[in-house]
Amino acid sequence: MRKVSPPQIERYPIYLKCLLGMRERGVRSVSAPILSRELSFSEEQVRKDLQAITRCNGKPKSGRDIAELIEDIKLFLNYSSLTKAAVVGVGHLGKALMNYKGFDDFGLEIVCGFDNDPTLIGNKENGKEIYSIYQIGSKVEELGLEIVILATPSNVAQDIAERFVNAGIKGIWNFVPTHLKVKEGISIENVNLASSFALLQHKLRNEVN
């Protein structure tokens, strides 16, 4: 397998979604030009992306087997191994994340929530219990939590993140618009709505895309 770049990694779930839909509709094989039209990626990009993670070659004229592609992308994305996560901060966004269908599809299991609001603690959201911030120490290990999905208010995000890191968490999916500083070896991925919206605004103003 070739080296895979971050932009490529971001594209694989997009290919996967598209391929699953095609298979659903009974399509058996697919070529780079077809995916190119379907997803508005360049043909070359599609070919390179698929080539990088699949062991089987495409065939001239007919392209690639969809089932095999799906397998290979899932394998690359690790969708069969389950990752256990907790949602931290069960406000509007946190609730939405605890109810999000589709996390299952990519091997992400939301096990529970955490909050510091006494009126929430002990409740369930989508069948998952909400624990107190003070239970971090015990629950991370007890439940085998690997990552946290951070959706707290900005001003407490750094503090809460540190507590989870100290409790043994290895990754943070950060929905809070705050840059977290954590020790070496902890993985962070930020979802920044302001950044995304800035891109949209820019496209709107400059009439690109």
Next chain:
Amino acid sequence: MRKVSPPQIERYPIYLKCLLGMRERGVRSVSAPILSRELSFSEEQVRKDLQAITRCNGKPKSGRDIAELIEDIKLFLNYSSLTKAAVVGVGHLGKALMNYKGFDDFGLEIVCGFDNDPTLIGNKENGKEIYSIYQIGSKVEELGLEIVILATPSNVAQDIAERFVNAGIKGIWNFVPTHLKVKEGISIENVNLASSFALLQHKLRNEVN
């Protein structure tokens, strides 16, 4: 002003957030090395990014004036001009988006919601009325909606998007994991959780970052 690239556009809201925090704490000026440490960007990147959108030069030893930087970033990001939007699909995610604080900060005003569930239509969420899908035609113009924030189920996203485009919408902030095909001149920005999660997984597995 120099040419600004998409990755840079994504970074400006991050600088802004950071600078606002510093100003709050009484700091008056900031240098590239300081922001570099604060945000884990390289010094060179910070310097280039700021240089690209600010008209005033930084001074050796002391750096740049924070207030001026904030002004310039806000100006570049168009935060003073209001963009009117509707949330389409008032499920868990849609509700969260209708309640999200902080959209105001970047000039995004959520005016109303749309859904096709009769039990939701006519209700208010965070003080904003939820209209029926059948009211798209009238409401887009009546309310001056420029963009829609799409949070519907996957299978209807394309259809609903087209209806809004036909009604005169200019941009789509797409939270649905579906590639939308729309006519020339319509701007789309996708928020794809699967892509973001794939990056996190990759960092976790390869122990980078």
Next chain:
DNA sequence: GAATTATCAATAATTTTTTACTGATATCCT
């Protein structure tokens, strides 16, 4: 007030990512 130092702007080099090109080949068509 001269020397030192942290920072800057501008330009150059490097790295990363995307796109283009070339020859080969499986499928389709007559």
Next chain:
DNA sequence: AGGATATCAGTAAAAAATTATTGATAATTC
């Protein structure tokens, strides 16, 4: 069956983005 064609793999070129380098200068220190 044999030629036409769509697609592929592999490599090369181009474009985009990041990082490094260089000389200059404002603030600080002695």
